[in-house]
Amino acid sequence: MEILNDFLETLGDTPLVALRRYHPDGALLAAKIEFFNPGSSVKDRIGIAMIEAAERDGKLVPGMTIVEPTSGNTGLGLAIAAILRGYKLICTASEKISKEKVAMLEAHGAEVVICPVDVPADDPRSYTKVAERIRDQQGAFLPYQYFNQANPEAHYRGTGPEIWSQTDGRVTHWVAGIGTGGTISGVAKFLKERNPGVRVIGVDPVGSVYAHFQEHGRLPSPEELRVYLIDGIGQSYVPESYWPEYIDEVVTVDDPTAYRSVFELARTEAIFTGSSGGAAVFAARELARRLPAEALVVTLLPDSGERYLSKLNEEWLRERGLLDG
Incomplete structure (x- = not known):
């Protein structure tokens, strides 16, 4: 009988889906859909x-x-x-x-x-x-995902090997949002061990620290930080769960762009993700547009937009200036 012992046995082996409607020309862009996990997210x-x-x-x-x-x-x-x-x-x-x-x-x-x-x-x-x-x-136990090496190691052991297998080792670029840094770092380490030529690009909200840190090797001044509305990525410091030595570049995406991308992806691919996924897929497409046809860009959608329906609606977005017009 094919009966699992418990719900956790459904973890992992999430699908990798080509985004040919969202990005029809040039390099292949594919997204790993993490809301197929038991709790509907990469976490x-x-x-x-x-x-x-x-x-x-x-x-x-x-x-x-x-x-x-x-x-x-x-x-x-x-x-x-x-x-x-x-x-x-x-x-x-x-x-x-x-x-x-x-x-x-x-x-x-x-x-x-x-x-x-x-x-x-x-x-x-x-x-x-x-x-x-x-x-x-x-006297509670604090896992502290921001400092816990089991965080990136879970992706080194799981998410990274899955991506390598699903692409038959053809992945050329790995693009992911940076929150704790665990997802991008663990996958990056695995992929670069298999092929040092794989390029790794992090995605950071405007107002966060990672892009500045990656470029300058230090945190930005407090005056350069600001509140952003993208959920789940970005930080005000660099946690130990982030392994910068495996990251080649970090790009920034602003709030309106991330939220517009959420709806564009939903209306072209019928894939409804949250704002961090919107930021990641936008940055991945911008990269894919500059690459030759033989390149394979993989990104990751951490969760479903269903988690954010109180935000992903016209009233909330318009109140915060995130809609055109």
């Missing part, structure tokens, strides 16, 4: 990976609570693993998190603590510092 991969690593190291034992700062997707990945492994979960999130993600986390039994978005990472009110305080006060 399901690291949720179970970080829990298993902590269990192996004796840092997480039955009866403990897990606390994690998250934009929502990692929280749900952890929630699924926590349910099946018997842990309680608390998620701290910035107020930018969508209502749908909060509802999903709470439906899976997680407690959600909302924190201000426009404060520095070291501010005691930030969602990272609140998570650390809960860890200290409750």
Whole structure:
């Protein structure tokens, strides 16, 4: 009988889909559709990976609570693993998190603590510092995806080999958004070990730090940072889960471009992704347009636009100046 033992066994082996309507000419552009994972996002991969690593190291034992700062997707990945492994979960999130993600986390039994978005990472009110305080006060385990090497390693062991196999080793360019940096870094390391000629391009929101850091080797000044509306990527510091030595270039995408790309992709390919996926696929297409026909550009769509329906609508977008006219 083909009966799986639990929901986590559906993890991985997500489809790689050619985007010939979104990008009809020139180099082939393909997207790895990560909302085929059990929790409908790429972060399901690291949720179970970080829990298993902590269990192996004796840092997480039955009866403990897990606390994690998250934009929502990692929280749900952890929630699924926590349910099946018997842990309680608390998620701290910035107020930018969508209502749908909060509802999903709470439906899976997680407690959600909302924190201000426009404060520095070291501010005691930030969602990272609140998570650390809960860890200290409750003796909880903090996986801390931004500093946990099980994050990029999950993609080195899983996502990277899948892309290599699905393209028969023909992938020439890997383009992905940078949030924690785990997805782009783990895949990049694997692909470059197989073919050092593979080019790796990160995608960063305007107002984040990665593009400046990659070019100059240092963080931008605080005055150069600004709040952006793209969900799930970008950062105000460079976490340890980001491996810059495997990244060749980082490009920036602004909010209106990312959101327009979400709808263009949905209306050409019937693939509805979130704003981080919109940013990634736009940057990947811009690259593919400059490449010869024999090139193969692979990008990744981290999650579904269904997670953001309270944002991906005309009223919300128009109020924030993200629609033309």
